[in-house]
Structure formats: structure tokens, C-alpha cells
Amino acid sequence: MLETLIEALTFRAGYNAALVAVGTTLLGIAAGSTGTFIFLRRRALISDAVAHATLPGVGLAFIALVALGGDGRNLPALVAGSAVSAWVGLLVVQWITRQTRLAEDAAIGAVLSVFFGLGIVLLTVIQNMSSGRQAGLEDFLLGAPAGMLLQDAIFVAVAGLVVLALVIALRRPMTLVAFDPAFATSVGISVHRTDLVMMALAMAITVVGLKLVGLILIVALLIIPPAAARFWSDKARNVVWIAGVVGGVSGFLGAGLSASAPAIPTGPIIVLVCFCLFAMSMAFAPRRGVIAALARQRQFRQRVRRRQGLLALAREEEILDPATLALLRREGLIRTDGVATDAGRAQAARARRDERRWEVARATHQDEAAVDRHDLLRPIEEVLTRDEIAEIDARLGPPEEAAT
Amino acid sequence: MAQTDLPNIVLAANDGQPVRDAGLADSALAVREMTVSYGQKPAVFSVDASFGEGRLAAIVGPNGAGKSTLLKAALGIVPRLSGHATAFGIPVEHAADRIAYVPQRASVDWEFPTRVIDVVLMGLYRQLGLLGRVRTKHLDTARSCLARVGMEDFADRQIGQLSGGQQQRVFLARALAQDADLYLLDEPFAGVDAATEKAIIDVLKALRDEQRTVVCVHHDLTTVADYFDDVLLLNVRKIAEGPVAQVFTADNLQKTYGGRLATVHIDQLRLAAG
Numbered sequence: 001m002l003e004t005l006i007e008a009l010t011f012r013a014g015y016n017a018a019l020v021a022v023g024t025t026l027l028g029i030a031a032g033s034t035g036t037f038i039f040l041r042r043r044a045l046i047s048d049a050v051a052h053a054t055l056p057g058v059g060l061a062f063i064a065l066v067a068l069g070g071d072g073r074n075l076p077a078l079v080a081g082s083a084v085s086a087w088v089g090l091l092v093v094q095w096i097t098r099q100t101r102l103a104e105d106a107a108i109g110a111v112l113s114v115f116f117g118l119g120i121v122l123l124t125v126i127q128n129m130s131s132g133r134q135a136g137l138e139d140f141l142l143g144a145p146a147g148m149l150l151q152d153a154i155f156v157a158v159a160g161l162v163v164l165a166l167v168i169a170l171r172r173p174m175t176l177v178a179f180d181p182a183f184a185t186s187v188g189i190s191v192h193r194t195d196l197v198m199m200a201l202a203m204a205i206t207v208v209g210l211k212l213v214g215l216i217l218i219v220a221l222l223i224i225p226p227a228a229a230r231f232w233s234d235k236a237r238n239v240v241w242i243a244g245v246v247g248g249v250s251g252f253l254g255a256g257l258s259a260s261a262p263a264i265p266t267g268p269i270i271v272l273v274c275f276c277l278f279a280m281s282m283a284f285a286p287r288r289g290v291i292a293a294l295a296r297q298r299q300f301r302q303r304v305r306r307r308q309g310l311l312a313l314a315r316e317e318e319i320l321d322p323a324t325l326a327l328l329r330r331e332g333l334i335r336t337d338g339v340a341t342d343a344g345r346a347q348a349a350r351a352r353r354d355e356r357r358w359e360v361a362r363a364t365h366q367d368e369a370a371v372d373r374h375d376l377l378r379p380i381e382e383v384l385t386r387d388e389i390a391e392i393d394a395r396l397g398p399p400e401e402a403a404t
Numbered sequence: 405m406a407q408t409d410l411p412n413i414v415l416a417a418n419d420g421q422p423v424r425d426a427g428l429a430d431s432a433l434a435v436r437e438m439t440v441s442y443g444q445k446p447a448v449f450s451v452d453a454s455f456g457e458g459r460l461a462a463i464v465g466p467n468g469a470g471k472s473t474l475l476k477a478a479l480g481i482v483p484r485l486s487g488h489a490t491a492f493g494i495p496v497e498h499a500a501d502r503i504a505y506v507p508q509r510a511s512v513d514w515e516f517p518t519r520v521i522d523v524v525l526m527g528l529y530r531q532l533g534l535l536g537r538v539r540t541k542h543l544d545t546a547r548s549c550l551a552r553v554g555m556e557d558f559a560d561r562q563i564g565q566l567s568g569g570q571q572q573r574v575f576l577a578r579a580l581a582q583d584a585d586l587y588l589l590d591e592p593f594a595g596v597d598a599a600t601e602k603a604i605i606d607v608l609k610a611l612r613d614e615q616r617t618v619v620c621v622h623h624d625l626t627t628v629a630d631y632f633d634d635v636l637l638l639n640v641r642k643i644a645e646g647p648v649a650q651v652f653t654a655d656n657l658q659k660t661y662g663g664r665l666a667t668v669h670i671d672q673l674r675l676a677a678g
Contacts, residue, residue: 040516169534176526180512185481186505187529187582188497234562236517385554385570391599 004260009252017259019153024212024251024270026160031205031218032225032247033167036240037198039226040178045105046093047202048219049112053089054082054206055119055215058140062126072126073136075152079207082140082215086203089115143214143267152211159208163201167240174198175236212251214267220274221247228278231285246281250274302327303377309333310351313340354380360392430493432457432586432617433478438487440470440477446485447473451642455619457492457585460612461634462622462648466661469639471621472508472590479505479588491586501530504584508591509571514564521546521559523574527581549580554603569600576604587611587618594623605631628652629674652676 009021038047061081062072072078089111096107123137136144167174176184177194185191206218213221229242254270261269283290305324310333312319319325319338328334333344340348357380380389431454440448448470455461463471476482478489480497491499504527524546525538532538550556553573558566566574572592579587587608593601608618612633622628628635628648635652637643637660644651644659653676 172529172532172534175518176529179516179518179523180507180526182476182479182481182507182511183505183526183578186479186500186503186588188500189529230517234517235519235522239517384567385557385573385599387554387603388569388597388599391597 005256007260009256014259016148017255019148019150020212020259020266021252021255023148023153023156024255024266025248026157026251027205027209027212028221028225028247028249028251028254028270028274029244030160030163030167030247031209031221032229032243032245033240034163034201034205035222035247036226036229036236036243037167037171037174037178038202039223039230039243040175040236040239041195041198043195043198043202044219044223045108046090047199047206047222049093049108049115050086050090050199050203051206051215051218052112052119053115054086054203054210055116055140056122057082057085057119058137058210059119059122059126060085062137063122063129066129075211076155078140079155079210082207082210083203085115086206087200090199090203139214139265140210141214141216142265143209143212143217143270144265148211156208156212159204163204163208164244166197166201170194170197171237171240179236212266213270214265217267217271220271221250224271224274224278225250228274228281231281231288246274246277250277300377306331306333307351307355307377310344310348311355313344313348314352350379356396357389357392360395361388430457431455431490432459433489433491433496433588433619435474435478435489436487438474438477438489439485440473440482441485446640448477448638449640451487451638453636453642453645455617455634455636457617458612458615459633460608460618460620460631461636462620462628462632463636463638464622464625464628464660465638465643469660471638474638475505475588475590475619475621479503481505499586502585504579504582504587506575506579506587506589506592508594509568509575514566514571516563518563519559520550520555520561520563520566520574523563524549524577524581527578530582546577546581549577550574552580552607553577567597569596572596573600573603576607580607585616587616589618589620591621591623593620593627625657625673649676 035047038044058078058081061078064081065072065074065077093104093107093111096102096110097104126137173184173189173194174197176187176189177191177198181191184194202222205222206215209218209221225243225246226239228246229239232242233239250270250273254266254273257273258264258266258269281289286292305321305327308321309319309324309328313328313334319328319334325334325338328344329336332341333347334340361380361384380392384392434454436452438448438451438453439446447468451470451474453474463474465471473482477484477487478496480489489496491503496503521543525532525542527549528542528545532542547556547559550559553576555570555573555577558570558574563571563574576589576592579589589608592604592608596604608620608631611618620632622632629652632648634646635648636645637651637656639660639662644656652673657673657675
């Protein structure tokens with residue numbers, strides 16, 4: 001198993017496996033970066049509906065191809081059919097939301113299940129057709145790229161690159177619309193058109209990924225990579241490319257695993273790999289990860305102790321808490337006998353002043369959120385602007401450090 | 405403040421009827437017969453209003469009076485049921501380069517992955533275009549706009565770490581980066597601390613003194629006389645518009661707010677003699 005995996009990952013597991021790996025990697029990169037904008041605009045559900053709405057298109061395209069006397073398994077034709085029905089599904093969701101009092105989630109649920117149900121009926125019909133028995137259309141549900149041809153791989157690669165290029169070209173309007181649609185309108189960006197383009201890109205990913213990942217799980221490849229990437233960066237630009245990397249790695253590893261265990265459909269494996277990367281991001285990402293949060297909790301406890309200790313020093317009270325004493329000693333703020341050092345006295349005076357400033361800030365700020373959001377234990381210069389501090393100091397009167 | 409070469413496009417198209425308000429093309433922002441409706445209830449009904457160039461103006465009225473809606477409809481952010489809006493004599497849609505809009509800060513998700521400086525750079529969108537690179541001069545512009553609102557030390561912060569007043573300042577800095585002739589602000593003083601309120605009004609007055617036009621949706625009646633030159637009193641319909649000294653009267657406020665404005669409150673305002 002491990003041997004075949006390594007073979008697959010180094011493109012030695014055969015021509016077909018290599019094609020699949022290239023295809024899923026490119027698809028993952030394009031899906032992750034496109035999905036970032038879907039994720040930021042909170043359109044995950046609607047893109048799932050669009051993905052499910054591809055199925056009747058696949059069925060109808062197959063039936064049409066057979067009726068015209070051709071081979072029903074022509075991938076570009078099936079993809080074109082799925083794109084048309086996905087687009088119809090998107091328009092129906094928008095039409096229902098606009099024309100009725102139904103909320104968008106109800107419209108999404110209705111379209112998703114009805115289109116998917118219709119697709120399943122069509123697949124059943126096709127299975128009962130003489131030419132349909134070997135159609136393998138159920139592969140579109142969960143992805144089964146085993147029979148992938150070179151031309152299919154080229155199709156996926158070209159489409160993935162086109163989508164990626166469009167995402168890069170349109171990143172600014174898409175970011176603006178996701179962050180602040182009203183402002184976007186005021187600078188001349190059409191929010192409606194940008195949303196349509198965003199959905200069209202997601203749809204392109206879906207139809208291109210039909211054979212590789214399948215329509216049921218493609219939304220995971222759009223949404224999980226940006227969700228993972230979000231842990232690593234606070235900049236939209238970085239989230240886009242990190243999501244691309246997460247998607248690409250998922251596609252590559254997933255294809256490798258799938259090649260070494262051919263009985264399992266590719267889609268679920270890719271999604272599970274993707275989820276592993278998400279879980280690792282959630283755990284280990286600096287600042288936003290779970291472990292970092294625990295470390296922050298510890299630092300917070302230390303800040304509390306330091307502040308309490310310094311205030312006690314400023315008031316010349318005895319410090320009883322052993323953890324606080326240990327901390328102050330470690331930082332050279334008190335001597336081993338508990339008497340404050342020069343540094344300790346200076347910091348104690350500063351802590352006292354900040355404490356009084358925060359008191360004023362709490363009392364005078366109309367905006368309670370500003371005060372609520374902070375623990376009031378940091379140097380005030382890190383939290384408030386200079387004029388805000390000046391305003392507080394004006395209310396406080398002249399400093400008292402000299403007196404203490 | 406270059407005058408546009410295309411005066412009166414919309415007005416001339418007005419079925420050849422004589423222009424009702426000859427001063428329309430001179431005003432920085434004019435709305436005509438503006439009606440906006442959410443469902444079956446007009447939020448703004450048939451409002452005519454104009455805001456003169458180089459003035460600092462407030463739109464004032466009770467909650468639900470359609471103040472924000474009027475601004476949004478003028479900008480095309482919410483659909484109009486009827487009416488049109490012009491900026492400097494041309495349709496607002498064609499004047500985007502000269503207009504800076506500051507939405508209510510509660511209207512966006514402050515957990516969005518972006519830093520303060522990135523938000524200000526959004527104000528340079530029309531300069532940068534789709535693919536233009538962000539160069540040092542753009543960053544310098546953004547930093548100097550942050551400095552004008554006292555936020556230069558916060559450029560690299562994630563926006564989720566800011567207080568409400570600081571968020572409002574960042575939005576104002578983004579508008580400054582747009583270097584517009586007309587500034588439209590939706591409740592810029594709502595829920596901000598005293599220092600931020602002062603920082604904002606100083607910037608707005610400086611803009612006015614540079615002959616730019618500023619229009620604010622405003623809710624604090626006690627500061628109207630101190631802050632603004634002109635006022636539009638609105639309660640779905642227009643009640644009055646003009647210089648504060650002439651229209652900010654007890655009589656007009658009573659018409660705008662009805663019973664909701666206690667007389668004891670009125671006594672505290674610096675009202676025009678009416």
C-alpha cells in the first residue's frame with residue numbers, strides 16, 4: 001500500500017495515474033483560490049446547490065448524444081450539458097429569492113434537492129437504455145477518474161488555468177464586493193455582475209471537477225481550503241494563494257492514495273485529505289490556531305499576575321500569590337527578598353497610570369466595544385490612538401509619578 | 405473642481421420641459437422625485453433635494469426616516485422606484501470618480517481578513533484598476549490618509565482589532581484616499597468616542613474648506629448647529645432644506661419628529677429663530 005502510494009506520488013504508478021494526479025492537483029489549486037471568494041462572500045451553500053444542479057444536465061446531454069447517434073461518454077459535451085443545467089439552477093434560486101418571500105436558504109434547499117432528484121431519475125432511465133449500461137455516469141457523483149484520457153487531462157488543465165487567470169484578474173472587485181458591497185457599488189463595481197462571475201467560476205470548477213471529484217463533494221474542495229487558509233493569514237491575498245496550495249496538495253495526495261486503493265472513489269479521498277490539512281491548520285496555525293489560543297490564554301494569565309503584582313508594588317502592599325512573586329522575580333522586577341528593583345518601581349508607576357487611564361476610558365467611551373474588546377492589561381499605547389490617550393490624560397490631570 | 409463639459413445631460417432629456425431648478429447643475433448632489441420602497445411601504449417618498457458645492461450638510465430625521473436610504477438610492481446601492489440623482493450636473497453613475505461614500509461601519513464584517521492599510525488602499529481602486537500594481541506612491545498616499553485621521557500607527561493591524569471609533573476613522577481614511585469632490589457619509593458619528601468625533605469633524609471641515617462638498621446622515625440634533633452649514637430635514641418626505649441658520653427651527657423639527665421630540669429636548673438645541 002505504502003509502496004504504491006509513493007509510486008503514485010512520484011508519477012511512477014503508470015501513465016493514467018500520472019494524468020489523474022496532474023488533473024486533480026490543478027483542479028485543487030483552482031478550486032481553493034476560487035473558493036476563497038465564495039467563502040468570503042458566504043456563498044458556500046448556493047455553490048453547493050449549483051453543483052448538485054449539474055446532474056440533470058449530464059443525463060440530458062448523454063441522452064441527446066445517444067439520440068444523435070454518437071457516443072454518450074464525450075466529456076466536453078457532458079460538461080457543457082452540466083454547465084447549462086447548473087446555470088438554470090442558479091437562476092432559479094435567484095428568481096425564487098427575488099419573486100417570493102422565501103429566504104435564500106429555502107430556495108437553495110429546494111433547488112438542490114429537486115435538481116439532484118431529477119438527475120438521479122435521468123441516470124436510472126439511462127441505465128435502462130441499451131447504450132447506457134456501461135455509461136458510468138454514476139462516476140460523476142463521487143468521481144472516478146480511472147478511465148481518464150490524455151484529452152480529458154488537457155481539458156482539466158486548460159480549464160483550471162483559465163479559471164485561475166480569471167480569479168487573479170478579478171481579485172480586486174471580488175474582494176471589494178465580499179468585504180463592502182455598498183462601497184463597491186459606489187466606486188462603480190456592479191455587485192450583481194461580480195456575484196454572477198463568482199458563481200460562474202465556481203460552476204466552472206464544478207463541471208471540470210465532475211469526473212475527478214464528483215458533484216456531491218466538489219463544494220468541499222471550494223470551501224475547506226479557504227477555511228484552512230484563513231487560520232494562517234489575516235490578509236485576503238494570502239488566504240487566496242494558501243487556499244490554492246491546500247487545494248493543490250489535497251488533489252495531489254488524494255489522487256495518489258486513490259491510485260493505491262482503486263476501489264475507493266477519488267472524491268471522498270481528496271476531501272478527507274483536505275480535511276486533514278484543515279484540522280492541522282486549526283491546531284497549529286500561529287495566532288489563530290487552537291494551540292496558539294492556549295498559549296495566549298497562558299500569556300493572559302501572566303499579564304493579569306504582572307499587572308496585579310505591579311499595582312501592589314505601586315501601593316506598597318505585600319504580594320501573597322506565589323505565582324505572581326515568581327513571575328516578578330523572573331522578570332527582574334523584584335529582588336528575591338520581595339523588594340522592588342528600579343525597573344520594578346518604574347513599571348509599577350506606569351501600570352498605575354495605565355490603570356487610571358483605563359478607568360477614564362471605561363467611564364467616558366461611548367463606544368463600549370472598544371473597552372470590552374481589550375483586557376485593559378496592555379500598555380494603553382497599543383490599543384488607543386494618540387489623540388484618544390491625550391483626551392484621557394486631559395481628564396486625568398497632570399501625572400502623579402513624581403509624588404509616588 | 406473642474407466643471408464638467410457635459411452640463412445638463414439629464415435635464416435636457418427631461419421631455420424638453422423647462423428645467424425646474426436652474427441651479428441644479430451647480431449643485432454637488434441633486435436628487436429629483438426620488439422614491440424608494442422596501443416592499444409596499446415607501447422609505448423615501450418623492451424627495452427633491454440639492455446640496456451646494458463647498459458646503460458641509462447634514463441629513464437629519466428620526467429613525468426610519470429614510471436618511472441612509474436616500475444616500476444609497478442616490479448612489480444606486482438600493483434600487484429606486486422613481487427619480488434620478490445627479491452629481492455636478494451629470495448622472496451619479498457617471499461621476500463615480502468624484503464621489504466618495506462612507507457606509508455605516510456596522511454594514512461590513514470586521515472579521516474579514518484584511519489590514520487597516522488594505523482597507524485604505526481600496527479607496528485607490530479606480531486608480532489601480534484590475535491589474536495595476538500597488539506601488540510605493542500608493543502606499544504613501546494611504547499612509548498619509550491614515551495620518552490625517554490619527555491612525556498612522558495602526559496600518560498593519562487586522563481590522564477586527566479596532567474599536568468602533570477606529571473603524572470609523574479607517575473608513576474615513578479610505579474616502580480621503582479617493583480624493584473626491586463629494587463626500588457622502590452614513591452616520592459617521594454613530595457610537596464613536598469623543599476624540600474620534602472631534603477627529604472626524606475636523607477632517608470634514610477641512611474638506612469643506614478645500615471647497616469640497618460633504619453630506620452626512622446625522623442623528624445627533626445637539627451638534628447640528630456646531631458642525632453643519634446646511635441641513636435637510638427628512639421624514640420619508642422632505643420637510644425642509646437650506647442653511648442651518650434658516651431651517652433648523654423648532655417648528656420644522658416638530659414637523660420632522662412629530663411627538664417624538666420632547667420640548668425639553670428642543671430647548672437645549674441651538675435653533676434658528678423661527
